[in-house]
Amino acid sequence: MTLAKPRRWKVWSRSKDVTAPLLLFIAIVAAWETLVRSLAVPGYVLPPPSQIAIEIVRDRGIIFDQLLTTLFEIACGYALSVLVGFCLSILIVYSSAFRRGVLPLIVASQTIPVIAMAPILVIWFGYNSAPRIIITALVAFFPLTISFVTGLQAIGPEFIDFFRSLNASEIQIFFKLRLPAALPNIFGGLKVATTLAVIGATIGEWVGASAGLGYLMAQDTAQLNTARVFAALVVLGAFGMAFFAAVGLIERWSMPWVYGQPFFARMWQSRAA
Amino acid sequence: MSDARLLISNLKFAYTAESGRAIPAIDQVDIKLRPNDFVSLIGPSGCGKSTLFNIIAGLLVPDAGAVALDGVDILGRPGSVAYMMQRDLLLPWRTVLENVTLGPELAGRPLAKAKAAARNLLRRFGLEGFENAYPATLSGGMRQRAALLRTILCERPVILLDEPFGALDALTRAAMHEWLAGVQREFQRTMILITHDPDEAVFLSDRVYVATQRPMRIAGTVDIDLAPPRQRDVTMTPAFLDRKRTVLELLHSAPTR
Numbered sequence: 001m002t003l004a005k006p007r008r009w010k011v012w013s014r015s016k017d018v019t020a021p022l023l024l025f026i027a028i029v030a031a032w033e034t035l036v037r038s039l040a041v042p043g044y045v046l047p048p049p050s051q052i053a054i055e056i057v058r059d060r061g062i063i064f065d066q067l068l069t070t071l072f073e074i075a076c077g078y079a080l081s082v083l084v085g086f087c088l089s090i091l092i093v094y095s096s097a098f099r100r101g102v103l104p105l106i107v108a109s110q111t112i113p114v115i116a117m118a119p120i121l122v123i124w125f126g127y128n129s130a131p132r133i134i135i136t137a138l139v140a141f142f143p144l145t146i147s148f149v150t151g152l153q154a155i156g157p158e159f160i161d162f163f164r165s166l167n168a169s170e171i172q173i174f175f176k177l178r179l180p181a182a183l184p185n186i187f188g189g190l191k192v193a194t195t196l197a198v199i200g201a202t203i204g205e206w207v208g209a210s211a212g213l214g215y216l217m218a219q220d221t222a223q224l225n226t227a228r229v230f231a232a233l234v235v236l237g238a239f240g241m242a243f244f245a246a247v248g249l250i251e252r253w254s255m256p257w258v259y260g261q262p263f264f265a266r267m268w269q270s271r272a273a
Numbered sequence: 274m275s276d277a278r279l280l281i282s283n284l285k286f287a288y289t290a291e292s293g294r295a296i297p298a299i300d301q302v303d304i305k306l307r308p309n310d311f312v313s314l315i316g317p318s319g320c321g322k323s324t325l326f327n328i329i330a331g332l333l334v335p336d337a338g339a340v341a342l343d344g345v346d347i348l349g350r351p352g353s354v355a356y357m358m359q360r361d362l363l364l365p366w367r368t369v370l371e372n373v374t375l376g377p378e379l380a381g382r383p384l385a386k387a388k389a390a391a392r393n394l395l396r397r398f399g400l401e402g403f404e405n406a407y408p409a410t411l412s413g414g415m416r417q418r419a420a421l422l423r424t425i426l427c428e429r430p431v432i433l434l435d436e437p438f439g440a441l442d443a444l445t446r447a448a449m450h451e452w453l454a455g456v457q458r459e460f461q462r463t464m465i466l467i468t469h470d471p472d473e474a475v476f477l478s479d480r481v482y483v484a485t486q487r488p489m490r491i492a493g494t495v496d497i498d499l500a501p502p503r504q505r506d507v508t509m510t511p512a513f514l515d516r517k518r519t520v521l522e523l524l525h526s527a528p529t530r
């Protein structure tokens with residue numbers, strides 16, 4: 001019962017948070033609509049927002065079918081990039097030879113345009129989802145690796161000395177010290193990687209695929225069906241925001257010492273008490 | 274010599290600079306603690322006191338000399354003594370209860386038993402009602418008491434305290450002194466305290482070792498034969514001031530560079 005008041009405050013302040021960006025968004029959309037109509041811009045150059053909305057509703061079946069393909073690639077590619085990034089970061093943190101020898105190669109790999117790699121990966125792995133998953137991971141793993149490394153090295157040396165003075169093993173130092181201390185950086189990387197994974201999967205489909213939103217956009221661009229290209233972009237953008245928000249939510253729940261106890265933990269505690 | 278709990282003899286240590294040159298940090302140190310002794314080590318900043326503690330804690334191995342706990346050599350063997358460092362080093366992602374039971378947890382001792390023991394001591398350490406609080410919500414004094422409780426719950430016969438109250442304001446520090454004296458009597462631990470503060474050293478100790486500038490030697494020892502339990506007003510008595518003067522004279526007699 002005592003929780004009710006601060007809760008209400010929170011909802012009020014949240015709604016205030018949302019108002020400003022929402023108004024800005026509506027203003028931009030309205031300006032876009034007005035300009036396109038008053039200047040009589042052809043639809044294949046820049047469709048008005050209303051036409052994009054109509055397109056999303058009318059072709060929802062096609063768009064969401066293709067979205068599912070893209071989502072599968074994003075999920076697999078993201079998971080792969082997290083796995084690779086995590087393993088690489090451990091090697092970089094614990095092996096100076098690896099750090100000196102392999103880190104420059106990883107940096108160099110990031111200067112290769114993915115758009116040039118994509119067709120080669122299709123030649124190597126065939127006309128299936130594998131090359132697109134790899135491209136997604138290739139785009140997303142680098143910032144993940146760097147943020148994991150930064151995080152795992154974030155803890156002060158005095159904490160490590162303190163753990164050593166307690167005769168802690170290296171494994172205990174990793175799991176009970178380095179890893180929890182790395183969480184803020186790890187989640188920073190995980191959030192950046194969500195948007196990169198969306199871009200990676202789309203590029204992969206654009207270059208060589210027979211399904212997915214990227215493929216749909218490539219087809220529609222060639223046919224000057226610009227409205228549906230924008231429709232696909234809006235759906236993709238909405239998913240990207242949801243993905244980012246979901247990782248942000250997990251971040252809040254994983255670090256109660258920064259963000260406070262999540263609401264379900266408070267409910268559980270008050271029920272237990 | 275058999276009555277010594279901790280015996281430090283003929284210790285010598287030099288750091289190796291990046292140029293390969295040896296920089297002597299400890300020239301010659303001998304310290305002896307009997308069980309339940311409270312001993313302070315006072316000296317100028319940067320005289321090598323923390324280096325000495327790192328050696329006793331097993332984190333550094335000296336070039337010469339020995340450190341024995343109850344007659345057993347503990348050189349390079351971490352975990353033999355409990356070490357409370359300058360900063361409280363509470364883990365921000367753990368609650369007070371999870372922080373103070375870190376020692377038993379890392380040693381693989383039963384956690385439920387350690388938590389029960391910790392809960393019983395929270396009141397004595399002024400942390401009652403804060404067992405589920407995160408360290409960021411505690412005051413400086415509470416953080417230091419939590420760090421000391423964690424050190425005590427490591428269940429080691431000897432406790433090293435490296436300037437534990439250096440960051441606290443004068444009032445909090447004075448309160449912590451009286452409280453620490455009580456805790457030491459109650460828990461029967463042998464303690465060595467590093468400090469810059471002559472009042473702190475004389476008030477808390479059975480014996481004060483005065484260290485020289487780096488490389489560290491022991492300039493002299495002062496026995497503090499003031500009867501326990503000492504209250505705050507003992508610091509105004511002639512006997513107290515006399516011991517403090519001896520400590521200060523030893524500090525100032527040490528050659529400075």
